[in-house]
Amino acid sequence: MRTESPPLRPADVRVTSVMPERLRAPGVLLGFAAIVMAAGAGLLIGPAGIDKTAAIMELLDRLPFISVDSGLSEIQKNIIWEVRMPRVVLGSLVGATLAVSGASYQAVFRNPLADPYLLGAAAGAGLGATIAIVTGSGDGVGTFDLVPLLAFLGALIAVALTYSLGYSAGAQRSPAALLLAGVAVASFLTAIQTFIQQQNVDTIRQVYSWILGRLNTASWDEVSLLAPYALASTILILVYRRTLDVMRLGDVEASSVGIRPQLVRLVVICAASLGTAAAVAVSGLIAFVGLIVPHTVRLLVGASNRIVLPLSILFGAAFLVMVDLLGRSLASPAEIPLGVITAFCGAPFFVVVLRSSKKALG
Amino acid sequence: MNLCVAKEVSVRVGEISILDNISVSIEAGEWVSVVGPNGAGKTTLLSVMAGLRTASGSISIDGRDLEKLNPRERARLLAYVPQHPEIPPGMKVSSYVLLGRTPHLPFLGMEGPEDFRLVEQVLEQFDLATLGQRTLESLSGGELQRCHLARVIAQSTPIIFLDEPTTALDLGHQQQALDRIRRLREEHQVTVVMTMHDLTLASQYSDRIILMSEGRIAAEGSPAEVLESHRLSDLYGAHLKVLNIDDHLVVIPIVGYEEL
Numbered sequence: 001m002r003t004e005s006p007p008l009r010p011a012d013v014r015v016t017s018v019m020p021e022r023l024r025a026p027g028v029l030l031g032f033a034a035i036v037m038a039a040g041a042g043l044l045i046g047p048a049g050i051d052k053t054a055a056i057m058e059l060l061d062r063l064p065f066i067s068v069d070s071g072l073s074e075i076q077k078n079i080i081w082e083v084r085m086p087r088v089v090l091g092s093l094v095g096a097t098l099a100v101s102g103a104s105y106q107a108v109f110r111n112p113l114a115d116p117y118l119l120g121a122a123a124g125a126g127l128g129a130t131i132a133i134v135t136g137s138g139d140g141v142g143t144f145d146l147v148p149l150l151a152f153l154g155a156l157i158a159v160a161l162t163y164s165l166g167y168s169a170g171a172q173r174s175p176a177a178l179l180l181a182g183v184a185v186a187s188f189l190t191a192i193q194t195f196i197q198q199q200n201v202d203t204i205r206q207v208y209s210w211i212l213g214r215l216n217t218a219s220w221d222e223v224s225l226l227a228p229y230a231l232a233s234t235i236l237i238l239v240y241r242r243t244l245d246v247m248r249l250g251d252v253e254a255s256s257v258g259i260r261p262q263l264v265r266l267v268v269i270c271a272a273s274l275g276t277a278a279a280v281a282v283s284g285l286i287a288f289v290g291l292i293v294p295h296t297v298r299l300l301v302g303a304s305n306r307i308v309l310p311l312s313i314l315f316g317a318a319f320l321v322m323v324d325l326l327g328r329s330l331a332s333p334a335e336i337p338l339g340v341i342t343a344f345c346g347a348p349f350f351v352v353v354l355r356s357s358k359k360a361l362g
Numbered sequence: 363m364n365l366c367v368a369k370e371v372s373v374r375v376g377e378i379s380i381l382d383n384i385s386v387s388i389e390a391g392e393w394v395s396v397v398g399p400n401g402a403g404k405t406t407l408l409s410v411m412a413g414l415r416t417a418s419g420s421i422s423i424d425g426r427d428l429e430k431l432n433p434r435e436r437a438r439l440l441a442y443v444p445q446h447p448e449i450p451p452g453m454k455v456s457s458y459v460l461l462g463r464t465p466h467l468p469f470l471g472m473e474g475p476e477d478f479r480l481v482e483q484v485l486e487q488f489d490l491a492t493l494g495q496r497t498l499e500s501l502s503g504g505e506l507q508r509c510h511l512a513r514v515i516a517q518s519t520p521i522i523f524l525d526e527p528t529t530a531l532d533l534g535h536q537q538q539a540l541d542r543i544r545r546l547r548e549e550h551q552v553t554v555v556m557t558m559h560d561l562t563l564a565s566q567y568s569d570r571i572i573l574m575s576e577g578r579i580a581a582e583g584s585p586a587e588v589l590e591s592h593r594l595s596d597l598y599g600a601h602l603k604v605l606n607i608d609d610h611l612v613v614i615p616i617v618g619y620e621e622l
Contacts, residue, residue: 018460018485020473242470245453245457245461249447249450252409252414253444253447253448256414256441256442257461257517258433258437258464259434260433303451303452304453
């Protein structure tokens with residue numbers, strides 16, 4: 001076999017038996033159906049009490065070649081197109097980005113409990129947002145809202161800090177050093193954030209509300225802020241889906257079949273962190289999405305990243321739109337912060353995953 | 363022709379010398395066993411020769427300097443199975459063997475029909491065809507060992523390095539695994555370098571034995587030249603006797619045998 005391949009057989013031999021796990025129609029269709037249902041509910045349900053049939057007509061009216069009169073007032077139309085729609089779109093972008101980032105972190109660290117926030121992204125974003133809020137640039141008075149920008153930068157700086165710290169502590173040999181560096185960076189940044197917050201008690205409510213995660217300020221501005229990063233990071237991660245399956249062999253064996261595990265880890269961490277930072281910047285800290293969604297997909301359809309990554313995008317989007325709907329309906333007209341709901345479902349889930357992966361963790 | 367040449371290879375960890383100025387050359391088509399007591403440097407030598415661990419000195423495969431090759435080029439020349447390969451949870455046998463095709467795919471590319479056909483044939487050769495859809499963790503030790511071998515054969519390299527390929531196997535499966543490697547060598551003219559603990563099995567199957575001790579080569583040559591009672595007893599700190607039974611060398615420990 002060294003120079004020539006063995007004689008090949010006719011193409012009709014049952015080669016399908018060796019094909020790798022791949023995306024199948026039912027999973028994808030189910031994913032899209034979930035998004036459509038969640039988005040539909042998100043667009044039709046709300047405190048403004050818009051008639052649902054009329055709202056459906058209004059939505060249909062925007063489709064090409066269809067023209068129907070919904071009979072809604074301009075204000076009601078505005079609520080659908082400028083309040084509910086951007087909120088649903090932003091929710092699905094945030095959910096998809098957090099879920100696919102989580103799946104890719106779990107792949108490069110070969111750790112089922114790795115999460116986009118693990119390398120300090122959350123703490124960095126929290127610090128950035130807190131600085132923006134206490135310095136008064138976050139109250140929306142100015143022409144430019146600094147909260148998302150500083151949260152974004154904070155998340156990226158934190159991950160960069162973790163990365164350089166981890167590698168100076170020997171992460172080439174063991175990725176665990178990187179995770180430990182993440183813990184150190186996160187607690188350090190959280191300490192600074194808490195200090196600043198305590199010095200400025202007047203804004204504590206605002207900071208707190210940001211940290212708990214929310215989509216209630218969603219507008220098309222935020223969608224356009226997140227979309228390019230979410231798209232770039234997701235595409236880059238998807239391109240690496242087979243390589244991430246090779247990474248499951250561990251660094252030594254992955255390297256023996258011809259890939260550079262450290263380089264793959266760096267590229268995927270950068271992509272996932274960029275997406276996470278952008279998502280956190282517009283939505284605050286929404287925990288556990290990156291754990292719940294990929295693990296559910298893994299349990300239901302298999303562990304290959306060729307399946308887990310694309311399906312995490314679809315179900316992540318649907319999941320966060322649903323959670324947002326719960327958050328604004330359960331205690332309507334008040335809103336329950338998203339981070340509270342995801343953590344409420346996520347923490348028990350975390351335990352289930354931990355118990356079922358006991359063997360894998362050794 | 364020398365397929366793999368290691369020249370003056372040394373590895374130090376701090377003050378400790380793991381490999382001390384070792385030179386080895388492996389001929390194309392040869393089956394070489396590296397043996398020696400625990401801590402002799404067998405595994406280190408194997409991973410250095412497989413380009414997975416840095417060392418001073420030089421290693422060339424097929425006339426190409428290993429250091430100047432990128433990982434993909436290297437992985438098309440040599441394949442490697444560690445002593446305890448990773449068993450990715452939930453991975454199917456066929457997907458696992460397909461990972462061996464990685465160095466032959468374009469950058470970030472996917473497998474094509476030819477890869478599927480090749481892997482299908484490899485699975486059949488290893489009696490894994492019916493297990494293709496099973497997950498790795500559902501397999502027995504012997505079946506898993508066949509999966510690891512199938513993966514390196516799917517990698518289609520002229521030389522393979524196996525670190526103690528029979529460690530986890532019972533006597534019958536040890537023999538089956540080695541018989542399989544022998545057939546593969548005949549079918550694919552693949553060169554095999556492996557580390558072994560069992561000196562009797564090493565002498566039965568390999569063309570040449572490299573006996574290591576404390577990071578150096580203590581003896582090197584045909585099994586009959588290397589396996590010698592006094593030398594082995596000294597090196598292993600044990601009472602060993604090498605017997606010749608029907609032209610097969612057998613190394614046995616002798617209890618209380620003082621006059622070796």
